[in-house]
Amino acid sequence: MLVFEGLFAGYGGGDILKGVDLVIEEGSVTCVVGPNGAGKSTLMKVVSGLLHPRVGKLEFQGQSIAKATPRQILKAGIVQIMQARNLFTELTVRENVELGAFLIKDSSVVAKRLDEVCDMFPIVAQRAKDRAGALSGGQQRMVEFARALMMDPVLVALDEPSMGLEPRSAQIIYDSIATMNKNGRTVLLVEQNVRAGLSLASHGVVMEAGRVRLEGTGAEVLANPQMRALYLGGTIEEGQGVASSTGVGAGAPAFGNGS
């Protein structure tokens, strides 16, 4: 559904993404993990059109979106929640969520969607008239999710949605992601909590230094001994000989926790 091929992109001072090859299957939850600075957020910005690739192929449902604007990509059905600061903090919660439907002209559709997301995220109705900036971190994430669903997107790109949340809020977020997927949306997820992210995912991707280094089902990637080496600060190539004897199976603690 979303295809990256030989994709290079950067911010004007050299490439950050250095030849990304990746296929996101329709209906999947693809979880991208990788150390800080690997280029995960940069990849997400390319998907949403905030950043254009320098070279390479980027296709969504068979159409190139390499040169598309964020607005065109949104219309095509991809919505993104950034790693931080997604909300208009001086606007009310309701205004924020309504802005999610900025491109929808038909006000009856907007009203219907608003009802739907209020059912899913009661905080939107409860705090409708409050300034979005007055909400807690977890509540703000809910508002962001609610806003993202206003366009009824086909693909949802989420950049570290659990970042900075206490475990209970994070769990609500993971549950919402599972629900979105069950409702037929494809999910592209970046997670720093490797274990939580990969257990949720049907497909796991490890990025390092602007490239995809490992791929497989979520469980396969989680169990891969090279993962540990990567998170201990090595690179995958260098780390091949230091596979840990304790293993890093599903029971192991999350590598990224607390970082």
Added chain:
Amino acid sequence: MLILQGIIDGILIGGLYALMGAGLTLVFGVMEIINFAQGILVILGAFLSYSLVRATHIDPFVTILITIPAMFLLGYGVYYLLIARLKRDRVIMSLLVMFAVAQVIEGVLDIAYGGTLVQIHASYVDTSLRFGSINIPLVYLYAFILSAVLMGCIYVILYKTKFGRALRATTQNPAAAQLVGIDVHRVSAATLGIGVGLAAAGGMLYGMTASFNPASSYDLISRLLVIVILGGFGSVGGAMAAAIIMVVIEDVVAVTWSPVWGQTMFYLVLVAVLLFRQQGIFGKQIARAQ
């Protein structure tokens, strides 16, 4: 009574400065550009109205029906032709672009009108309302009313329209605005258009209340910057209050002490305010995304 006169003049003229300052502050809010051309754009607006009045003998207030749309298009065009094309260091580069635009306009006005001081005339320019010893020039009153009406229009646009919501969203968080599908370029172009359009209206009023030539723009822009800084960058309400406070201080000092100190005093107030409240009197500390 002198003080009361100063306060009344201050409020009336402050309204006009607020109008010109609103253009500056809206543009700053959306684009983070300090539009150094705003002073000369006001003067351009004044000359346009001046010429229209001389050529057609219509009332100066009618001329803004032509000059506001024309100058809106000028601002809109400048954005797409010059600013939208900047790929790097946009904030600093657009500052230079606006500076260049100011120089070009000043050059053109110098050629077209020379340096002589002119004023826009209407039959009621020298008429005043008198209440005892208080004197209210009719022009000041009209200028205040038009400024208030236009500020009301800006308020309605900002808070009651979809475009206004897009503008406020862009001001707060440009990246998130793009991600909800707001065409940030179009919002920016329209905002610069509105800012320049307000300069057209402000120019007509300025040209009726004072005599001007192209060089008047320097005094204007420094006052406008003071208003916008005092009011807090990006805050329209703040600009309004700051403008009134500024002119009241200046007028009260001028009538009770000396006109020279009137001007100096408000710069002193500016320095004092900035020493204690760097975000201006009314500004909030805004943490912007990106």
